[in-house]
Amino acid sequence: MANGPQGFDRFDRAILAVLAAEGRISATELARRIGLSKSPTQARMKRLEEAGVIAGYRAVLDPVKMGQAHVAFVEVRLSDTREAALRAFNRAVLAVPEVEQCHMIASRFDYLLKVRTADIADYRRVLAERISALPHVASTSTYVAMEAVKETQ
Structure with missing residues (x-):
């Protein structure tokens, strides 16, 4: 090299x-x-x-053929952003299989998640039972993707 x-x-x-x-x-x-x-x-x-x-x-893998066609991007704001709280969130989010990507963001919110589910009802369940229950989550905002124009692996 x-x-x-x-x-x-x-x-x-x-x-x-x-x-x-x-x-x-x-x-x-x-x-x-x-x-x-x-x-x-x-x-x-x-x-x-x-x-x-x-x-x-x-x-x-083709997520649509696997029954995971619904994509949502979720802004997550934490109630605590001290290092211990960030570590707790980071560890916990790894255990949520529907979260395809998780990025810490320098913005008005703390994390951006890419969440893949079967449909909107499944997404609503994941949001309520898993994402909102992650440590220190104060609020979320969801953006539903209508079409993937470009996805690079």
Whole structure:
């Protein structure tokens, strides 16, 4: 890993781009696409994995086909933002499977959640029973997504 802002050269960046789009590509095909032989390509992949740049490989599931078509974004404001309260919220939100993403935000609210459920009734239950019950939640505001224009994994 040399050159570039993160120390990646053009081959490293090419490997990462191809793997991000097609994680199941064979090493032989990857090598062909980036213009290196198989052995140096595999060595670079191993180095990127060991450095933690490639964190893993996984299947990308279609949430709509899995019955999880409803997406809502939830602003969460906490009643307490001291470090212990933030840690308690962070730990607890990890246990809510419907929360697909959770980001601490520098704004008039404290967290932004992406919540995926089957439908609005299911979302209402998750909001009432799980999200509102998280430690130190003072208030929430919900924004329902009508259409995903772009989602990158």
